[in-house]
Each structure stands twice: as C-alpha cells, then as structure tokens.
Amino acid sequence: MATTSAAPLPELPDLTGRNALVTGASDGVGREIARALAAAGAHVILPVRNRDKGRRAIDDIRRTAPDASLQLRDLDLARLDSVTALARELNDERTPIHLYLANAGVVMLGDSERHVTADGFELHFQTNFLGHFALTVGLLPLLQASRARTVMQTSLGAAVCRIHWHDLQLERRYGALRAYGRSKLALALVGTELARRSAADGWGITVAQAHPGIAPGSAIASDLRRRLPQGFVHAAATNFGNPLTQAAQPALQALTVDATDATDATDAADAAHGHFFAPSGLLQMVGAARRRHPFRRVVNADDATRMWTVAEELLRTGAPRGTSGLASSP
Template sequence: MAGRWRGRRALVTGASNGVGREIARALAADGAHVLLPVRDRGRGESAVRSIRETMPDASLELCDLDLADFATVTSLGENLCAAGEPIELYVINAGIILLGDRERHVSADGHELHLQTNFLGHAALTRELMPALREGSARIAVELSVAAARGRLDDLEGERRYSAWRAYAGSKRALGLWGVELARQNALENWGLGVNLCHPGVAPDTGIAAELRRRVPGGELGMMARLARYLGNPPARAAEPALMALERDAAPGSFFAPGGPFGLSGAPRERRLFRSLRNDREARLMWDLTEAAC
C-alpha cells in the first residue's frame, strides 16, 4: 500500500508499545500523520523516538487518553473534533490483561478494568470521534484477539466469578460483537465509514503474548500458553492484519487474521468470523450496553 495513506490522519490506540506501535510505524512509513493517544506520556515519547530512529521525518502526534476514565475519552474526542480536521484511519487496538493478579480492579467509572479499557472506553471514544470519522469517511480496524473466540458474556463485570483471563476474553468478545454491530449501524445509517475486524495472532515478544509465554503450561491458560511458546509472528507481521483491515475494500464487517494454524501466525488473509461473534442479537445487546454504560 505504498503511499496510499500519504497526508491522511490516522489514530491508533495502544500505539505506545507492541503491535500498536508497529501499526503506527507502518502508517507513518506510508505517509500518514499518526495520532498516538497515550495514558503514559513517557512510554508515548519512547514510541515516538523508536519510530523516528528509522523514519526521522515521521509525522507523529502524542495526545492524552486513559480508556479507563471516560472524562479523558470525552476530552480527547472534543479536542479532536474541535480542531476541525477529519480522521481517515482509526485502529481500535489498545488492551490490557492483568495476568497473575487475582484481584478484580475497577475503573474510575465503576466498571471492571478490562471491560472498560478494552471495550467500553473504545466504544465511548468512537462515539465522541464520530463527527471527525464521518468527515474523513474513515476506515476503521477493530483489533480483537484469539481470546474473543472463547470469551463469555454472562458476567462481563466479573462480579460473580473473576479471573484476569476470563475478564480479558469476555471484553474482547464484547468488543468484537460491538464491532459487528458498528458495521451494521454504519450501513443502516449511511455514515460512510469502512468497518472491518481483525486480530494479530500471537507476537511472542510483545504485550499480552509475552505474558502468555511466562505462564507455566497447564496453568490458567493451558493449551494457549503452550502454543504461544512455539507459534507466533514478529511484531511487524502481527501488525499486518490491522493494516489489511484498513486497506481492503471488503464487505463491511470482514475479518482479517493470520493465515497459519489456529490463526496464531503467518501472513494475513481474510478469514471467517469467529462463531462467537456471529450472533446478531448479542451484537445488538453489546451495542445497547455501551449506550447505557458510557
């Protein structure tokens, strides 16, 4: 896609490290002006330095965002929309998983921390950014995880039975269902957006995958931990499904993921959506949940 995004404005959440940083790097290399909304300015500045080591002229801009605090979500949305410039590329990528921490954590807004950071905060941000997204006829990539295939919806707040893995998987499934409904609402309301879903597979040396590798096989993550030791993509390859989701003129709500075994590694390709995300009623429920919760 060399040069396709030159001069376009892109926003990538979770771009301070891991796969998100590589997505931002690739978009900047293609000439996009990339907004990096970060919770930790120090990590954000480190990401900017890393990208500019190989691309001194990369057009990058840090801004403040804590997805676990709706007040900062609203502030960022208002500031970007007030600037009067369109957002043409939008990657919903940021995510947390507090593996090894048995305590259930709650956001400033009273929601379980994985749920708000991975799902509700992104839904709220998308709503706040909608004027700028529509002005830019934005292409949106909703970044999921292989965990979305197994996540449960019956206790998303983790009030009855909590584990970090359960909370993470549920939040990613909820995000995926919401993304499916976002694509449907876009078509119904003629918003002019392009909405696709994706997941990066496993990048063993970054973020969540690094946590998986530190787990003892047979523990909380079982087979996933064992697979993560041997399969996976380097970070730049793991970024490619999101880039393909932005680039491809596919049917709304298409799904892009690694083409290798179990979807954990390999070159990206279009794949069938996880069965867990093919329920229209559940997708609408997740949409309604965000309307009520944030």
C-alpha cells in the same frame, strides 16, 4: 518487552494526506502498526496514557521512518473523563480521521485480583471495551465526515468466550484471561453493530476487524512477564508466535485493503462492511495475514445490537453498584 524489529516495513498504499488514530501505539503491536502507517505517509495520532512512553515510541519509530509525521495526545481508556476530553478536543479542532484503529488492550495475567477503575467498571471491561466504545461514539462525527476506515482489534480469546449478560464484569467468577477474552468479544460485537448502523443509515464508515494471533514479543501481560525467568520470556518472544511486525499485519490489511481488491461482487460488499483479517496459520495463531471468516460469536447480530445498547446505557447511568453487571432480559 517490545523492541524495534529488523524486518522490513510492509508495503502499504500511499497514505499521504491521511490521518490515522491508533490507540495503544506506545509499544508492542500498536507501535509497529503506527510505524508502518507513518512510513506510508500517514499522519499518525498516538493517544497515550504515559507521555514519556509515548515520546520514546516516537523516537523509536523515527529510527526506521525518519520522516514520520506523529502526534501525541492524552488518553487513559480506564478514565471516561479522559476519553471524553480527547473526543471533544478532536471534534473542536475538526481533525479529519481517515483511519481509526481501536487497538489498545490490557490483560492482567498473573494477577488474581479483580481490579476496578475510577469509574467503577472492571479494568479489562473498561479499558478494552467500554473506553473504546465511548471514544468511537464520541468520534462519530469525524469518522462520518471523513468516511473513515474503522478497525476493531480483537483477539483469539473472542473465539472461545461467551458474553454472560448477567455478569458482564465478572463479579461472580473472575479470571483475568476470561475478563480479557470477554472484553475483546464485546469490542468486536460493537464493531459488527457499527458496520450495520453505518450501512443502514448511510454514515459512510467502513468497518473491519482483525486480530494479531499470538505475539509474545508484545508488552501485554506485564505482571506475568515479571514473574517468569527473563531467558524464558526472551526465548518465547523470539521463537514462538508471530514477531511484532507480522502480528501488525492483520490490522494493517484491515485498515488499508480497499473494497475494490475483493475478488467478486459478494466479496466487495463484504469488504465494505465486516471483513475480518487474521494470521493464516493453524488456529489463526501464527502466519502471514489474510482475510478469514470472522468468529461466529463476533457476527451474532442480536448480541451485537444488544451490546451496543448495553454500552450506551452504562455510559449514561454509570457502573452498576452492588450488582453483577447490567441484567437485562434476553
């Protein structure tokens, strides 16, 4: 349930001449982020799993940003061959990427079954985390060449979940919300490690993190929405949490706030690597976006390095068979 908001588009810097790649931009918060970037002059690449849905998103964006420069690409994060194909295409074309947002996500609330992708990974784990990791690594040459601003869109779930290293894919104790939260924490951790590697090795990639708070108007948790009375769903989307345009604000700030906007030298260094943007209200659930302290688990350096290493090994070896994930010593 994602509709065009009547709220005005946010004021962003002039992004003319910039290319932005936003995953999950065919609906919900991602669509509003793409809309705002395009209205500010950016050429926005929308990698989508469903081309028809992507075309409808483009039509919707152009109703409020008629001059928007938008391009569909094919991407199914639940298929690593699709991720590899997109990265290869963009590299072969030498497409500059100045702004990159890993935003797409799935949460199977209302479905108690543990789903596994064609690659053998738990669905949340691959779609929300491993697919994005593979795409990010595949795009590194382009991100480095453009000195890109890269943002990982995490979730409030990352604040309350823990990584269970011996059961990464929840084979022992599955729950959709738990799987979602862990996958978003894993994504945030590799964002932290990407920032460290970029700073240490001079990659020139600026990394930030964001989350939208509570956004009932998004299209997430579609199974649960279908089971609830539509009047209730509409009321929740209208009266509770952040409207989509406001939920888009943390990621938009993370993508466009420059390090020179920081208030002092310490903040400036932080802005280059590791700024965290979230709603300003109670428990970061609602409210206008602002810079906030990142979740403690997100900035655990040891976990960040370990998660990157685990992800690399999983991409190299494939999904473990008959185990509870990749068991490695602490």
